[in-house]
Amino acid sequence: MKLDELTKGLFKYNPIFYLLLGLCPLLAVSTRVDNALGMSLAVLFVLVGSNVIISLLRQWIPPEVRIPCFIVVIASFVTIVDLFMYGYAPDLHERLGIYVPLIVVNCIILGRAEAFASKKSVSHSLLDGIGMGIGFMLGIVAIASVREVLSTGAMTIFGYTVIPGLTQTPAMVMLLPPGAFFTIAIIMALINYTTIRRARRR
Amino acid sequence: MDNLLAIAVGAIFVNNFVLFRFLGLCPFFGVSKKTSSALGMGFAVIFVMTCASAITWPIYTYLLIPFEIEFMRTVTFILVIATFVQLIEMVIRKYRSSLYKALGIYLPLITTNCAVMGVALLNVEEGYSLIGSVVDGFSAGIGFTLALLLMSGIRERLELADVPKSFENLPIAFISAALLALAFMAFSGMRL
Numbered sequence: 001m002k003l004d005e006l007t008k009g010l011f012k013y014n015p016i017f018y019l020l021l022g023l024c025p026l027l028a029v030s031t032r033v034d035n036a037l038g039m040s041l042a043v044l045f046v047l048v049g050s051n052v053i054i055s056l057l058r059q060w061i062p063p064e065v066r067i068p069c070f071i072v073v074i075a076s077f078v079t080i081v082d083l084f085m086y087g088y089a090p091d092l093h094e095r096l097g098i099y100v101p102l103i104v105v106n107c108i109i110l111g112r113a114e115a116f117a118s119k120k121s122v123s124h125s126l127l128d129g130i131g132m133g134i135g136f137m138l139g140i141v142a143i144a145s146v147r148e149v150l151s152t153g154a155m156t157i158f159g160y161t162v163i164p165g166l167t168q169t170p171a172m173v174m175l176l177p178p179g180a181f182f183t184i185a186i187i188m189a190l191i192n193y194t195t196i197r198r199a200r201r202r
Numbered sequence: 203m204d205n206l207l208a209i210a211v212g213a214i215f216v217n218n219f220v221l222f223r224f225l226g227l228c229p230f231f232g233v234s235k236k237t238s239s240a241l242g243m244g245f246a247v248i249f250v251m252t253c254a255s256a257i258t259w260p261i262y263t264y265l266l267i268p269f270e271i272e273f274m275r276t277v278t279f280i281l282v283i284a285t286f287v288q289l290i291e292m293v294i295r296k297y298r299s300s301l302y303k304a305l306g307i308y309l310p311l312i313t314t315n316c317a318v319m320g321v322a323l324l325n326v327e328e329g330y331s332l333i334g335s336v337v338d339g340f341s342a343g344i345g346f347t348l349a350l351l352l353m354s355g356i357r358e359r360l361e362l363a364d365v366p367k368s369f370e371n372l373p374i375a376f377i378s379a380a381l382l383a384l385a386f387m388a389f390s391g392m393r394l
Contacts, residue, residue, distance in 0.1 A: 020372070023227040024316045071284055075277040083273060098323045101276040105316040107228060176387060177222055181380030185373045193368040 005124050009131030015108045016139030017191055022108040025099050026140050027180040033157050036144035037137070038092045042081045042100060044133030047109050049077040051117040051129035058118050070113045071104070078104045108136060146183050151175035206337050209330070213341035215389040219317050220349040221382055222390075226317030230350060231375055240354035244347030248340065250290070250312050251321050254283050255339025258322040259332050279322045287312055317346055352382060 015021045025043070029035045050073050054061075061069045082100050085093040093100065103109070112132055117125040148155050151174035155163040173179050219225045226247070233243045258279050266272050291309045294302045312318060321342045325335040356378045365374050 020231075021228075023231070024224050027227065028224040068281065068284060071280055072277065075280050079273060079276050082276065098320060098327060101323055102225075102316050102320060104276055104280050105319045173384070176383075177224065178380040178384040178387065180224070181376050181383055185369075185376035185380065188376065189366075189368045189373040192370070192373065196367060 003127075005127040006131040009128065009133075009135035010138065011135075014135045014139060015132050016136060017188060021111055022106045022136060024102065025106060026136075026143065027177075027184065028099050029096055030140055030144040030147055030180060030183075031151070031175055032148050033141060033144045033155060035092070035095055036140045037157070038085075038089065039096060039099065040133070040137035040140050042085065042096075043103055043106065043108070043136055044130070045081055046074065046077040046103055047112060047133045047136075048126060048129035049080075050074045050109055050113055051125040052122055053077075054113045054117040055120060055122045055125035061118070066118060067110075067114075070110060070118075074109050074113065075104045108132060142187065143180070143183050146187075147174045147179055151179065206334065209334055209338050210341040213338050214345040214348065215386065216391075218345045218349055218386050218389075219320065219342050220346055221379070221386045223320065225320040226315050226346055229315060230346075230353060230379070231372065234350055234353040234357055234375075237351065237354045237358060240350045241347075244343075244350050246309055246312060247315065247317065247346050248343030250283075250287060250309075251318055251339040251343040251346075252336060253290075253339075254286065254318050254322055255325055255335040256332070257282055257286060259325060259330075259335040262326050263332075275323070275326065279319060283318055283322065317342065349382065353379065356382070 009015060016023075016026060022043070025039055029039045050070070053073050054070055057069070057073075078101060081103070082093075085096075085100060112128060116128050120128070145155065149163060149166070150171050153167040153170040154161065154165045171179075174183070213219070217223060220227065220230050229243055229247075234240050261278060261282060262272075262275060266275060266278065287309055291302075294309075321339050325338055328334075328338075330338055353375075357375060360374055360378070369377070
């Protein structure tokens, strides 16, 4: 069933909470929902692009040098995203900083290339890339919304106020590095809690 | 001339790679269960980060800038780092088998460690000189090792602790990392 390849990345094998991949950009740019959306669109593009190209080339890449080949393909897509963002969204490019070129060492992308795209057909790899990319987006936006609301008391996405100011004294610590670790710890504990409860009911 | 002491203190404490910049988190949670393996990983990272800084700086300054192809830095850096790590692995395996036994299993993991790529990019972005870059790479590695050692000490204690079931393993590790990061926040604003 082809649709499975798309939906498995969303919840069942979510790259962040289940596979624990791509932690660095996840924690570093999840200070605001804007940044998180920009980052995850970039990751989605690189993931889909590299999955398709690697799947197309899978018969010609010799297994001994596959990792360098994958890295070159991924790095080319990252360079495209980097230049595109620099040209069309310079503000976002400035805020994401070195985390844009660092997509190249994001383990989600190399992981999917190695575990999936180098073995499966193009259409399956395309769906897998889209699913995993959206799964990453769900995770990072979830963390970013918690952090943005708690650290500023409000939420603005690309200039639109989604949640107005709730408090005059927001928790600044959520904006700082410790807040990122706290947020992901609590979300993972909640996931564990529901899994344990569901297992107990059966 | 760069202020080398400021670079070193900045990379080890103020802008600690793991706890402030979130670079190298995968080994930080993956290899921090035992102090001995944390130390091995730490030494491998210090070595690779120092050498990677020393290699990428001349390539960027004398190759990419004269030909005006700075946009190729992502592709160049990752290839140089991956090749270098592979080379180191082969050399160590052939000539220093005891060292290979100690560091060998950690070396392949380092290629996809974003801390190494991160230090190469940061050196270029900050505009350090060659010596500044090497000092930055070395101290960033020390900072990484420091965080990894502290974390492994905490996790060895956590093994014996009575942790709520939902928080077992990773969530409690993340909470510990948060508290460590909070402690490291005390260094922020320190200027030399």
